[in-house]
Amino acid sequence: MSNPLEDMEKPDVIFCIGTNMTECHPVAATRLKRAIANGAKLITADPRRIALAELADVYLPLRVGSDVSLLLAMAHVIHREGLTNQAFVEGRTTEAEAFLEHIEKFTPEWAETITEVPAADIERAAILYGKAERGAIYYTLGITEHICGVDNVQSLCNLALMTGNIGREGTGVNPMRGQNNIQGAGDAGALPNNYPGFQSVLDPAYQKKFEAVYGRKVDLELGPTKVRALEACGDGIHAMMINGENTVVTDPERHHCEEALKSLDLLVVIDLFLTETAQLADVVFPATAWGETDGVQTNTERRVQRLRKAVEPPGEAMPDWWIVSQIARRMGTPGFGFESAKDVFNELCELSPLYAGLDWDRIDRGEYHWPVPHKDHPGTPILHQGTFENGRGIFKLIRYRDPAEVISDEFPVWLTTGRRLPNYHTRTQTGRAAGIDYLAPGERLEIHPEDVVDWGLEDGGWAKMTSSRGCMMVRVEANARSPRGTVFTSFSFNDAPVNVLTGGGYDPVTDTAELKVCPVRVERP
Amino acid sequence: MSTNGTGPTIVLDGEKVAYNPGETVYEAATRHGKDIPTLCYDPRLEPFGGCRLCVVEVEGARAPVASCTAQCQAGMEVRTRSARVEVHRRTLMEMLVSENREVDVDELTSLASQEMTELVDRYEARTGRFRGRQSGASRPDDPNPFIMRDYDNCISCYRCVRVCAEQEGDYAISVKGRGFDTQITVEFDGHLKESACTFCGQCVQTCPTGALGDLKALAYRDVAGETKKTRTVCPYCGVGCAVDLLTRGNTLIGVQPAMDGPANKGALCVKGQFAFDFVQHPDRLAHPLVRGEDGELHQAGWDEALDRAAEGFLRVRERYGRHAVYGVASGRAPHEAAYTMQKFIRGGFGTNHIDNCSRA
Numbered sequence: 001m002s003n004p005l006e007d008m009e010k011p012d013v014i015f016c017i018g019t020n021m022t023e024c025h026p027v028a029a030t031r032l033k034r035a036i037a038n039g040a041k042l043i044t045a046d047p048r049r050i051a052l053a054e055l056a057d058v059y060l061p062l063r064v065g066s067d068v069s070l071l072l073a074m075a076h077v078i079h080r081e082g083l084t085n086q087a088f089v090e091g092r093t094t095e096a097e098a099f100l101e102h103i104e105k106f107t108p109e110w111a112e113t114i115t116e117v118p119a120a121d122i123e124r125a126a127i128l129y130g131k132a133e134r135g136a137i138y139y140t141l142g143i144t145e146h147i148c149g150v151d152n153v154q155s156l157c158n159l160a161l162m163t164g165n166i167g168r169e170g171t172g173v174n175p176m177r178g179q180n181n182i183q184g185a186g187d188a189g190a191l192p193n194n195y196p197g198f199q200s201v202l203d204p205a206y207q208k209k210f211e212a213v214y215g216r217k218v219d220l221e222l223g224p225t226k227v228r229a230l231e232a233c234g235d236g237i238h239a240m241m242i243n244g245e246n247t248v249v250t251d252p253e254r255h256h257c258e259e260a261l262k263s264l265d266l267l268v269v270i271d272l273f274l275t276e277t278a279q280l281a282d283v284v285f286p287a288t289a290w291g292e293t294d295g296v297q298t299n300t301e302r303r304v305q306r307l308r309k310a311v312e313p314p315g316e317a318m319p320d321w322w323i324v325s326q327i328a329r330r331m332g333t334p335g336f337g338f339e340s341a342k343d344v345f346n347e348l349c350e351l352s353p354l355y356a357g358l359d360w361d362r363i364d365r366g367e368y369h370w371p372v373p374h375k376d377h378p379g380t381p382i383l384h385q386g387t388f389e390n391g392r393g394i395f396k397l398i399r400y401r402d403p404a405e406v407i408s409d410e411f412p413v414w415l416t417t418g419r420r421l422p423n424y425h426t427r428t429q430t431g432r433a434a435g436i437d438y439l440a441p442g443e444r445l446e447i448h449p450e451d452v453v454d455w456g457l458e459d460g461g462w463a464k465m466t467s468s469r470g471c472m473m474v475r476v477e478a479n480a481r482s483p484r485g486t487v488f489t490s491f492s493f494n495d496a497p498v499n500v501l502t503g504g505g506y507d508p509v510t511d512t513a514e515l516k517v518c519p520v521r522v523e524r525p
Numbered sequence: 526m527s528t529n530g531t532g533p534t535i536v537l538d539g540e541k542v543a544y545n546p547g548e549t550v551y552e553a554a555t556r557h558g559k560d561i562p563t564l565c566y567d568p569r570l571e572p573f574g575g576c577r578l579c580v581v582e583v584e585g586a587r588a589p590v591a592s593c594t595a596q597c598q599a600g601m602e603v604r605t606r607s608a609r610v611e612v613h614r615r616t617l618m619e620m621l622v623s624e625n626r627e628v629d630v631d632e633l634t635s636l637a638s639q640e641m642t643e644l645v646d647r648y649e650a651r652t653g654r655f656r657g658r659q660s661g662a663s664r665p666d667d668p669n670p671f672i673m674r675d676y677d678n679c680i681s682c683y684r685c686v687r688v689c690a691e692q693e694g695d696y697a698i699s700v701k702g703r704g705f706d707t708q709i710t711v712e713f714d715g716h717l718k719e720s721a722c723t724f725c726g727q728c729v730q731t732c733p734t735g736a737l738g739d740l741k742a743l744a745y746r747d748v749a750g751e752t753k754k755t756r757t758v759c760p761y762c763g764v765g766c767a768v769d770l771l772t773r774g775n776t777l778i779g780v781q782p783a784m785d786g787p788a789n790k791g792a793l794c795v796k797g798q799f800a801f802d803f804v805q806h807p808d809r810l811a812h813p814l815v816r817g818e819d820g821e822l823h824q825a826g827w828d829e830a831l832d833r834a835a836e837g838f839l840r841v842r843e844r845y846g847r848h849a850v851y852g853v854a855s856g857r858a859p860h861e862a863a864y865t866m867q868k869f870i871r872g873g874f875g876t877n878h879i880d881n882c883s884r885a
Contacts, residue, residue, distance in 0.1 A: 005764065005788055026723065026794035027764045033694025177763030181863070182856030185881035188863035190854030192877045196864065201877050214872040223877030227884055229851040237851050237878075239841035241834075241869070243862055244855030245882040265844075266837035270862075273808050274822075283834045284822060286810035287858070290760035291770055291777055291801070295859025297758055299765025299788055307859055310755035310770040311777050311804070315811020316827065320855070320862030324869050326827075330835035333873040336865070344861040366758075366767065366787050421723060422795055424761050432808060433800035435670030435741065439724065512884045 003136065003172035004301045004369060004381040009035045010170030013132035015125075016052050017045040017067065017156070018142020018516075023421040025140070025176045025300075032138075043125045045070060046142065047416060048446075048488055049481045058125045061483055062115040064414045065403035065517040068148055071155035072400065073111030073119075074126040075103045078162060083130030088164030092393055099158065099395035114400060130163055134170035141178060141418070145515040147404045147505040154396040161393045167384035178419075181297035184304075187355070187370070188348055192223030197352025213351065215334055225511035230256075234263030241268040241327075243320055244287065246275040249426040249494055252503030252513040253469060270323055273428050276494060286317040293319050294341045296363065298370070301381070304358060305366035403517040404505025407485075411467060411519035414486040415501065418516075423492040430492075443496035444477035446488040447522065452478040456524045464525040467518050470500035473525060487522060491515075533599040538606065544597040551579050551592035559605045562614055562644050564621075564733045565682035566593050567637075569784075569791060570691050576621075576682055578614050578644070581605045589613055618650035624660045624705075625678050627651070630735030632752060633742040633771070634673075636781045640733035641680065660705050661736070667716045671724050671799050673738035674717075681707040685728035685737055692792060697721035698728060709736075726798035730782055730791075741799050742771060742779030750774040756783060759797035760857065764788055766797050777804055838873075847874040854881040 008014075008031035021029040029052075036042055036055055044056035045067070053059045062070050078084060079100055089096045108119035108126075115122070129135050137160060143152045156173055157166075165171040177183050189196030199206040201222060211218050229237050230251070240261070251257050261267055261280045269281040278284045292313040298304050321344050325336040338344045342360040349355040357372035357379075368379035384393075407414060422439040424430045431437075445463055447455070457463050459478035464471060465487075474489060474496045482488055491498050505514045532543045535550070537557055544553040549572060554561055565575040572594045580589035584602035589610050592603075604610070622645055630638050645651060661676035681700075686709065689698040697720045702708050711720035729737045750773035759766040767786025771779040780801045784791040813830030814822040825833070841849050850873075854866040863881060870879040 022723075025762050025764050026725065027766050027789050027792045027797070030693055030792050034691075037691075037694065179763060179856035179882070180758070180760050180765065181859060182763060182881065182883050184860045185854050185856045185858075185863040186883065188854075188860045189867040189871075190852075190863040190879050190881040191867075192880050195871075196867070210871065214868075214875070216872070216875050218871060219876050221877070223879060224851075225884060226851075226853055226880035226882070229853075229878065229880070236845075236849065238845045238849040239838055240851045240853065241838075241866070242853040243866055244858045245853055247853065247882075250882065265841050266834075268834045268837070272803075272810060273806075274810060274814075278810075279822075281814075281822075282816045282837065283830050284810065284814040285830060285834075286812060287862075289804045289809070291755075291757065291804045293859060295861050297765065297859055299758075300763035301765075301788065303765055303788060305758045305765055305767070305787075308755050308757045308770075310753070310757065310772045311775050313811075314805070314809045316813070317809070317811060318827075320858045321865040323831075324862070324865040326831050327834045327838070328865075328869050328873055330831055331839055331873055333869070335868065335872055338865070341859065341861045344864055348860060348864045422800075424796055424800070429760070429803040430796060430800045432803040432806040433796075434744075434802055436795075436800055438668075438670050439718070439795070510884060 001172065001174040001176070001301045002166060002383040003170070003174055005031060007136065007170050007172065008032050009038070011035060011040055011132070011134045011136035013041050013043070013129050013135045015043045015129050015135065015137045017137070017139050019138055019140035019176055020046070020050045020052070020142070020418055021138065021140070021176065022051040024178065024419050026421065028176060041128055043128060047483060047486055049483070058121060058128060060115070060117045060121055060125055062117050064416045064486060065146055066115040067143060067146070067152045068155055068398055069106070069111045069114040069400040070117065070122060071152070071159060072103055072106035072398065073108045073122050074129065075158055075162060076106045077108060077123050077126035078130035078159070079103060081127055081130060083127070084162050085164035089162060092388065093161050093395060094392040095395040099397060102397045129159065132163070132165065134168065135163060135165040136171050136174060138174045138176060140176045142516055144512055146517065147507050147514045148401050149507040149512050150509045151398045151401070155398050157393070158395055158398070161395060166393070167382065167386065169382065175300070177300035183300060183302065184296065184298035187298050187352065192225055196348055197354045199353070213335070227506060227511040227513065230260045233260035238264055239266040240264055241270070242277060243270045246277050246426045246428055248276040248280070249497065249499065250491065252499050252515060254497055254500045255470065270320055275426070275428055285323045286315065287323065288313040288317045288319050292317070296345050302369045303366060304355070304363045304368050304370060306363055404514050405468065405517070405519050407519045411521050413520050413522050415465065415467070415518040415520040416486060416488055416516050417491050417498055417502065418488065419492065420490050423490065425492065426494065427492050443474055443489055443493040445474040445522070446477050446479040446482045448482045448484045449478040449480060451484055452476060455522055457522070462525050463522050465501065466521045467501035469503055472497055472500055487520070535597050535599070535601040535603055537603050548597050549593055550581060550590070550595045550597055550601070550603055553597050554581070554592060554603065554605055561592055561605055562647070563593060564640060564644065564680060565684060567684050567688065567731050570684070570687045573683060573687065576617070576680070578617055580610050580613055582607050582610055615648040615650060618644055618648040619652055619654050621680050622650050623655035623657060624680065625734070626659060628678060628735070631743060631746050633746055633779060634735040634738040635732055636730040637733045638735045638738070641735070658705070660707070662708060669717050669724070671726065671740055671795070672717060672729055673740050673743065675736050675738065676709055678734045678736040679709055680734055681709070682733060684731045684733065685709060688727045688731045693723070693725055693727055695721050695723055724795040724799065725793055726795070727792065739779060741802070745773070745776065745778035748773045748776050748778060752778070754781070759793070761796045761800070766793055768793065768797060777801060842874065848876055848878065850874050851878045854879065856882045
């Protein structure tokens, strides 16, 4: 997030797109609800009539995967209405002229033909955001899990840049990170393009710095993403170590994924449970869990916080860092003499400019947002104040593209996937917490009540859902949250393996799978 | 504020002290170290003035004034512990006690659950002076596994109603009846699951009497040992809510929200509040496993398993080259896991064959 969570109570206009925040980030959503109670206006864009849609002043029920056209048209209206923040555009951005010319042709009427949202509503939303004193954008995977995920994010950045809604209190472009430490995994350097602290592996200065750290030559090119590595299993990639991810259930194209992992000479999994993925491993290591492990995690607002051990782990389970270090030592890799989580974290702080002012003891109370470039620095709750890291904010000329696969006579229904409040991911944890089953006993495919009738299904009965990659059985829930022609299910339940169906395409820049769009056929089994 | 002499002041128990414009008498007094009793007050919520225990004497006012709703005014003279207000408070406590059955509220019931008990003891209020009818009807019929609804112990402070509305924005909890017949309820007087309740547990944690209780924590009430609290952060989404883990011995028995948590300020959701016990589920892996020649995974010692992994990586590197190894770090494990994973790949193989689970 460019802005801290406490800023969520400060905007006068909130624009939520591709985020089912009340279910996926419920505590953050309480802040938005307070802002709304205090008079803030809410624009919600989501294909499904989620709780944020019910709270919205303007609800934009766009067709799945049509976000870019909506955002282009909003930019068009903002400029047409003279709501562009000229001072900000001139003072802090570049490529504005080309951008403003680019958006001239993308009228709300044009966008209506793609998004299926009435042009008048697109105009209302654009004018509301364009006139905001403090406009804040919040998004989640509904924006990024598309073949055009990067385009979607850059389209949102364009809106913030042209209205000057960035670098100030109560504004910003704010992705809500989905996992407790997904931000921290990136911070720590577990990325194919960045060393710890987002230092590019392509930058000769950083290459030199880390060659010295590792005492060896390092590759000068990017590594493949996980998606590409899975594709290369058995043909280029022959050994894999997976820590705490149930890849088989979370990733698209489940059958391919299973075959890929089976084709490896060596699969090592470190996890809490014998997950569907761990069952394929050659060696499985038992890791200590939350509550049993000292460590650090970074939340969605870049706040660096300590995790503390309260109980002993079962049997011989050990912390992840210890297990990885032991394997490295047995392979003769230097630099793994860590004796505690503190040792590991402090080494990260020494190597990451974003954490240079932090160490294990300084983060005891969790008050720092990175970057914290030196020991006297108070941290950075709001990014991009006064200046952008790279100088000026760059407008990007984005064009709408169809999803990788679109509906057809054979697959006439849009499937979109996500989470529900009581369960988390593949239920390795919530599925083993007493009582959660009372709230969510099993998976349901949410279908508009009229579609349930038209398709010859019954509420509570079974449906067979088929995509070009596979098919699954799932129980039907007649639910008007789904619009006509679009169905929804979560990926939480292994007996409703929706990722057997998904996987039509990937964003060309990030390799993020288009999990939010999948044409399917839904029929009585 | 109290020392610079420029801001407005009130006279608090004879001492001139500064207040911040807009501050209530209760806020100013507690900030200056006064211990004013209250049961309906939660600093996160709008002042309510329901329980009347926080009354103070204000010079010139005819009757005692509820300090939680009265705003400070320059020159106001306030007495927080005069004999008159103490008698008033004791009488109120005696009346509150008379409405409820006499129970020991287990400390595991909730974060605020001891507030009533402590005040009953402080004012020696169990006198039986007002013994008579009891108010509130419990709902033992609600089968939900998280929230006990023992309204026999309710004093109608409305903290649950207000936290649900003001903090959560869910408006699931409501009130029916008036006066002595006031009853906390939900829509259509039904079960919580059929209401707008999201089971975030905020009502439980702010209930000062134990009328609402954390059933998951209470299920561990027979575990022996002193209850300890350990501050940590929720393991689910990216919001990073601070929580206190409750433990007895080596058993995790519950979670309470950290009111001073920098990201959540006391708020939690159903997962953070109630989905903690996966940690001690019997399915947890307790020993390394190694695939045997029979194709099955078998329990192994650490030495055997670590050697098997290390030798396997070395063999693959030798046979296929250093680009044949790939690491996937976790977005669920701490920094130290991700950091060592990427160092394992970069330091051990000189490649950038490392990613985390953020792309799916």
